[in-house]
Amino acid sequence: xxxxxxxxxxxxxxxxxxxxxxxxxxxxxxxxxxxxxxxxxxxxxxxxxxxxxxxxxxxxxxxxxxxxxxxxxxxxxxxxxxxxxxxxxxxxxxxxxxxxxxxxxxxxxxxxxxxxxxxxxxxxxxxxxxxxxxxxxxxxxxxxxxxxxxxxxxxxxxxxxxxxxxxxxxxxxxxxxxxxxxxxxxxxxxxxxxxxxxxxxxxxxxxxxxxxxxxxxxxxxxxxxxxxxxxxxxxxxxxxxxxxxxxxxxxxxxxxxxxxxxxxxxxxxxxxxxxxxxxxxxxxxxxxxxx
Numbered sequence: 001x002x003x004x005x006x007x008x009x010x011x012x013x014x015x016x017x018x019x020x021x022x023x024x025x026x027x028x029x030x031x032x033x034x035x036x037x038x039x040x041x042x043x044x045x046x047x048x049x050x051x052x053x054x055x056x057x058x059x060x061x062x063x064x065x066x067x068x069x070x071x072x073x074x075x076x077x078x079x080x081x082x083x084x085x086x087x088x089x090x091x092x093x094x095x096x097x098x099x100x101x102x103x104x105x106x107x108x109x110x111x112x113x114x115x116x117x118x119x120x121x122x123x124x125x126x127x128x129x130x131x132x133x134x135x136x137x138x139x140x141x142x143x144x145x146x147x148x149x150x151x152x153x154x155x156x157x158x159x160x161x162x163x164x165x166x167x168x169x170x171x172x173x174x175x176x177x178x179x180x181x182x183x184x185x186x187x188x189x190x191x192x193x194x195x196x197x198x199x200x201x202x203x204x205x206x207x208x209x210x211x212x213x214x215x216x217x218x219x220x221x222x223x224x225x226x227x228x229x230x231x232x233x234x235x236x237x238x239x240x241x242x243x244x245x246x247x248x249x250x251x252x253x254x255x256x257x258x259x260x261x262x263x264x265x266x267x268x269x270x271x272x273x274x275x276x277x278x279x280x281x282x283x284x285x286x287x288x289x290x291x
Contacts, residue, residue, distance in 0.1 A: 001089050004075050009034035010084045012068050014103050014206045016058050024102045071207055080179055081106045097225040097251050101204035105179050108200035112172055117147040118287060119223050121244050122156025122233035127266045130234035131159050133258050137231055138163020140284035147172060149226050151219060152187055156233045161190060165197055174223050175203040176215035183211040217243050224248035229287055231256045235269030242269055256281040
């Protein structure tokens with residue numbers, strides 16, 4: 001794996017705002033490396049089909065280029081790595097999705113990116129039943145060697161991580177902001193525990209990226225994209241978790257649902273998914289018995 005110094009232009013490429021993964025893919029298909037893109041002139045950039053004036057301005061932005069050394073120094077100081085799509089450490093399963101991230105910032109055990117994983121997701125607002133279920137599945141699946149992937153969010157996500165840690169198992173937290181900060185703030189200790197217990201925290205977003213609302217649906221495509229199986233513990237009728245389910249299905253992932261109390265608002269979305277044909281998971285063995 002290359003050193004962070006050798007990935008200077010990949011770091012720069014990640015800093016470019018309003019340039020999604022699909023456009024980045026197309027640019028790399030044409031120019032091979034971010035360094036080649038960095039060296040392009042304005043006239044050369046303007047000739048590229050699908051690249052507008054604003055994107056050209058961002059690619060040529062002197063302020064972004066001036067901040068590059070600061071970002072590099074922070075990454076070195078905090079032992080944050082950048083895994084790019086050209087490296088073997090990049091998650092093989094994530095390459096399968098249509099809008100795969102071009103690079104991932106990683107803090108912790110980089111080997112987890114390519115281990116067998118199961119995603120556990122659910123509502124930020126959850127019931128005591130949901131908390132117990134998230135811990136139960138997180139604990140027992142991790143105990144059986146599965147890496148638990150979730151989003152470090154309030155509610156089900158955090159309890160899935162906690163369950164995995166309780167079993168001294170492996171877990172990956174995927175953030176919707178830069179790794180220079182933890183969101184929500186009350187989960188800083190949990191994030192530290194994940195790192196200290198040989199786990200991993202990752203993000204496609206560069207340092208300084210705030211946890212904007214629009215980042216989280218994009219983050220969730222990585223949560224599901226890293227796994228062959230996705231378990232949903234609780235979801236309200238219009239929960240954002242249902243968006244993750246749609247992404248998982250588009251990615252060809254297996255979706256499992258924990259059934260909930262028919263009188264609970266936290267189970268309306270999940271019970272409806274079962275009604276529509278999703279696989280029911282009543283115990284952790286249900287996820288391990290399906291290949």
